[in-house]
Amino acid sequence: MDIEAAIARARGEGRNALDEETGKRLLAGCGIAVPKSVVVSGADKTEAAVAGLRFPVVAKVMSAEILHKSDAGGVKVNLATPAAVRDAISAMAIAPGIKGRKVDGYLVEEMAPAGQEVVAGMFRDPQFGPLIMVGLGGIFVEVLADVAFRICPITERDAAEMLDDLRGVKLLDGARGRAPVSRKAIIDTLLNLGGKDGLLMSLPHAVAEVDVNPLIVSRDGAVAVDARFVLSPADSEAPALPVPETGDAAKRFERLFAPRTIAVVGASATSVAMANTFIGRMKRFGYDGAIYPIHPTAATVDDLPAYPSVAETPEPVDYCYIAVGAARVPEILENAKGRVAFAQVISSGFGEISHGVGLEQELLEAARRGGCRVLGPNCLGLYSPRGKVTFPETAPTEVGPVGVISQSGGLGTDIVTRGDRRGIRFSGLVTIGNSADLGANDMLEFYLADPQTKVVGMYVEGVRDGRRFFDVLRRNNAQKPVVVLKGGRTQKGQAAAASHTGALAGDDRAWVALARQTGCVLADTLDEFLDMLLAFQTLTARKGRATKQIALFGNGGGTSVLATDFFYRQGLDIDPFDAATQGALNALKPPPGTSIANPVDAPVGTLQQEEGRIAEKILDAIYSHAKPDAVVMHLNLAAFVGRGTIDPLDNLITAAVRVQEKFPGQAHFLLVLRSSGSPDVEAGKQRYRDRAMSVDIPVFDELGNAAVALAAMSRYEGFGAA
Numbered sequence: 070m071d072i073e074a075a076i077a078r079a080r081g082e083g084r085n086a087l088d089e090e091t092g093k094r095l096l097a098g099c100g101i102a103v104p105k106s107v108v109v110s111g112a113d114k115t116e117a118a119v120a121g122l123r124f125p126v127v128a129k130v131m132s133a134e135i136l137h138k139s140d141a142g143g144v145k146v147n148l149a150t151p152a153a154v155r156d157a158i159s160a161m162a163i164a165p166g167i168k169g170r171k172v173d174g175y176l177v178e179e180m181a182p183a184g185q186e187v188v189a190g191m192f193r194d195p196q197f198g199p200l201i202m203v204g205l206g207g208i209f210v211e212v213l214a215d216v217a218f219r220i221c222p223i224t225e226r227d228a229a230e231m232l233d234d235l236r237g238v239k240l241l242d243g244a245r246g247r248a249p250v251s252r253k254a255i256i257d258t259l260l261n262l263g264g265k266d267g268l269l270m271s272l273p274h275a276v277a278e279v280d281v282n283p284l285i286v287s288r289d290g291a292v293a294v295d296a297r298f299v300l301s302p303a304d305s306e307a308p309a310l311p312v313p314e315t316g317d318a319a320k321r322f323e324r325l326f327a328p329r330t331i332a333v334v335g336a337s338a339t340s341v342a343m344a345n346t347f348i349g350r351m352k353r354f355g356y357d358g359a360i361y362p363i364h365p366t367a368a369t370v371d372d373l374p375a376y377p378s379v380a381e382t383p384e385p386v387d388y389c390y391i392a393v394g395a396a397r398v399p400e401i402l403e404n405a406k407g408r409v410a411f412a413q414v415i416s417s418g419f420g421e422i423s424h425g426v427g428l429e430q431e432l433l434e435a436a437r438r439g440g441c442r443v444l445g446p447n448c449l450g451l452y453s454p455r456g457k458v459t460f461p462e463t464a465p466t467e468v469g470p471v472g473v474i475s476q477s478g479g480l481g482t483d484i485v486t487r488g489d490r491r492g493i494r495f496s497g498l499v500t501i502g503n504s505a506d507l508g509a510n511d512m513l514e515f516y517l518a519d520p521q522t523k524v525v526g527m528y529v530e531g532v533r534d535g536r537r538f539f540d541v542l543r544r545n546n547a548q549k550p551v552v553v554l555k556g557g558r559t560q561k562g563q564a565a566a567a568s569h570t571g572a573l574a575g576d577d578r579a580w581v582a583l584a585r586q587t588g589c590v591l592a593d594t595l596d597e598f599l600d601m602l603l604a605f606q607t608l609t610a611r612k613g614r615a616t617k618q619i620a621l622f623g624n625g626g627g628t629s630v631l632a633t634d635f636f637y638r639q640g641l642d643i644d645p646f647d648a649a650t651q652g653a654l655n656a657l658k659p660p661p662g663t664s665i666a667n668p669v670d671a672p673v674g675t676l677q678q679e680e681g682r683i684a685e686k687i688l689d690a691i692y693s694h695a696k697p698d699a700v701v702m703h704l705n706l707a708a709f710v711g712r713g714t715i716d717p718l719d720n721l722i723t724a725a726v727r728v729q730e731k732f733p734g735q736a737h738f739l740l741v742l743r744s745s746g747s748p749d750v751e752a753g754k755q756r757y758r759d760r761a762m763s764v765d766i767p768v769f770d771e772l773g774n775a776a777v778a779l780a781a782m783s784r785y786e787g788f789g790a791a
């Protein structure tokens with residue numbers, strides 16, 4: 070059927086939705102079962118018209134003015150004879166909810182076999198496009214709110230997982246003596262709607278929402294007995310998006326992450342502007358390539374020869390840092406004359422404020438003419454230890470495995486400096502600001518292709534081309550872990566995001582779906598984000614074996630109890646050890662007060678026995694017998710301070726390394742160093758943290774942090790596992 074014509078007809082009649090009959094024909098066209106039906110104009114014409122139907126049947130009013138037919142008295146089910154249909158329609162015509170409304174006719178259709186009422190639907194996310202929904206409850210869907218979303222197109226696995234996401238999924242399997250219904254029939258319907266060749270992917274943008282409510286699912290099949298295709302208010306079109314570059318992404322951005330020539334626009338010859346600070350910082354950070362200050366008149370800036378424009382530098386420019394008034398930026402980019410590979414525009418006053426939108430467009434066009442790619446505007450800069458480029462003043466110089474993309478500059482600084490304290494080492498951190506040209510997708514492609522990067526972290530408030538983001542992540546298929554800290558996941562957060570960088574923050578449902586479908590991991594706070602990155606940096610993920618069983622070992626009984634609860638809520642189990650493990654631990658004759666069941670709770674005294682080496686025996690017994698997926702050792706540092714001359718903590722770390730080496734790859738090992746906050750304990754903590762990190766043992770502040778990081782690891786490991 071010609072959907073464009075149906076939409077035009079509906080619009081012509083002033084409707085905001087397709088009529089039910091047309092909707093059902095669209096569903097039938099993609100392989101979804103709908104009841105056999107006829108449309109009649111009124112009671113008097115019914116009897117002959119319905120003769121071909123299998124009774125009993127249903128009669129429904131058709132009217133653009135009636136949203137919920139049954140609420141208006143416009144649905145009569147179980148009509149056994151043509152006469153009953155006639156009477157039902159006569160009664161409907163004078164029902165209070167219908168009388169006086171414009172009625173287009175009556176739909177008479179066969180009854181679907183009894184079953185479970187399910188709702189399926191589509192909703193267009195501003196960033197990700199069509200999202201498919203499935204839920205339980207038919208008319209009670211709003212009350213139960215038991216629904217699951219996925220980004221289209223979905224795979225068969227996605228469809229099956231959507232059902233598993235429903236709290237009431239057991240109803241499908243026949244709870245309380247009810248007959249089970251066909252999950253396969255629901256999955257098939259979802260695929261007919263939202264699969265690769267499904268209806269939703271081919272629907273014109275003018276269709277804003279689809280509601281199949283209910284889909285009646287029985288043991289043998291599913292029938293769509295109601296269909297609503299809601300049109301968008303105006304003739305809206307999908308927004309035009311730039312066509313991404315293709316080819317080796319690692320090569321494409323090489324000159325950005327390891328620039329040999331840097332131009333700096335906005336440095337003053339007489340005072341200290343932001344760009345001067347940048348030059349000083351680059352020198353201190355050890356940048357050894359060429360720096361060309363750009364200045365209209367000065368011969369030198371900060372003792373470096375200056376040039377009047379970026380087109381006049383001795384060599385072409387790999388990276389051009391621009392921090393001047395917004396209005397001057399387009400001209401600078403235009404004058405690049407193909408000699409600048411990447412420009413990073415620090416200046417603000419563009420798309421993030423309403424009257425700067427036009428200027429941002431100008432910037433983009435000027436950059437195109439000038440032949441350079443742009444990062445920003447409205448961002449802080451780039452940190453790339455491999456290229457010895459930095460924007461935070463204090464940043465580690467070593468190159469590490471964590472590649473970060475940040476839509477916010479301030480948060481980017483926090484990620485580098487706080488991450489540094491935790492031992493995180495970066496392959497890069499790029500702030501993308503308003504993403505007028507290059508954005509999160511381009512940088513994500515780079516990091517996924519970059520051999521130096523082992524894990525990607527992103528702070529985003531919105532991505533412009535959500536489809537491409539979804540595709541890139543899906544293609545990655547969780548080969549490299551990607552941790553996403555999404556700003557603006559709630560309604561209020563979204564309002565803040567809109568005023569912050571002008572991004573259209575996406576709907577939270579889409580992001581949850583994204584994580585489920587691509588295996589990326591969502592973090593809620595900066596702390597979680599950093600803890601997860603730390604875990605992925607240091608631990609070796611075991612794909613297909615999702616971390617589940619945890620052994621907890623340390624000092625502090627109450628702490629262990631609280632941790633057991635919290636780990637459990639994160640989906641991780643701290644189950645008591647089996648008899649063999651407990652036997653082995655008992656054989657070590659730990660002193661009274663030591664609990665060996667898991668959590669293993671050892672007072673400081675025990676941990677200090679034999680210069681702390683008892684701990685090694687305990688760990689050895691746990692690894693040999695219990696074989697947990699992860700071991701979390703936690704130490705309350707204050708309890709160790711001022712006790713004897715030996716260094717039990719150092720011994721404990723050594724012990725952990727030895728046991729890890731003896732049982733390679735068997736369990737993730739995490740250390741939690743709990744501080745009282747007093748300066749001496751804090752100082753000791755940093756020392757031990759560095760010591761542990763030097764042997765690749767990640768250190769967390771509290772057990773909760775370790776739990777969140779391990780849960781992220783577990784989700785990543787379990788992604789796509791059968």
Ligand code: ADP
Pocket residue numbers: 104127129136137138139140144146178179180181182186207208282283285294295
């Ligand atoms: P509305 O949602 O506009 O009130 P529906 O077409 O969904 O109207 O019908 C209301 C209810 O009637 C459905 O939720 C379903 O329980 C029942 N129903 C409607 N059509 C059929 C049918 N063909 N077979 C079985 N039950 C039906």
Ligand code: MG
Pocket residue numbers: 282283295
């Ligand atoms: Mg309905």
